[in-house]
Amino acid sequence: MKKEILLAAIFVLIVGVFLAADPVEGYWVSVDDKTGNPTAGWQIYQSGGKLYGKILGVVGYPPDVKADKCKESYPNFPVPGKVNQLPVRGTPWIFGLTMDKPGQWSGGNVVDPETGNIYKCRITFRAADGKRYKVDTLEMRGEIGLGIGRSQFWRKSTQAEVEGQR
Secondary structure (H helix, E strand, C coil): CHHHHHHHHHHHHHHHHHHCCCCCCEEEEEECCCCCCEEEEEEEEEECCEEEEEEEEECCCCCCCECCCCCCCCCCCCCCCCHHHCECECCEEEEEEEEEECCEEEEEEEECCCCCCEEEEEEEEECCCCCCCCCCEEEEEEEEECCEEEEEEEEECCHHHHHCCC
């Protein structure tokens, strides 16, 4: 009987670890590198074993703004239709990332809807440590190739704050 209880407890623990959300998932606010001001609110989520990120709120733009600076299509873009006619809000601009290890994803892309540029994308969760990272932080790195690119550091947020970005 004790052996069965022990095995059941181990099973529950293992299932819990695999079903727990990855720390990159959730709501994040992107921040301008120079001013430190919020630029957009994002939801990062998994679907079919891949990681995606969609904008839920954009500072300084009306809610119905279209991504008209984008191309008509991008390789492996997850939404059908002409990309340059899609709304900025609600469209997954980050797509196709696969998990390297919990809290670290790569191998996908990010499209900047403001410019239409596409970049290779890596995302890494940085837990608050009270030193370099005062709050839980998401490092979103866009690259053009050969490691050339830049990182943005987004802060953990709530759904209400993200959707309220205007």
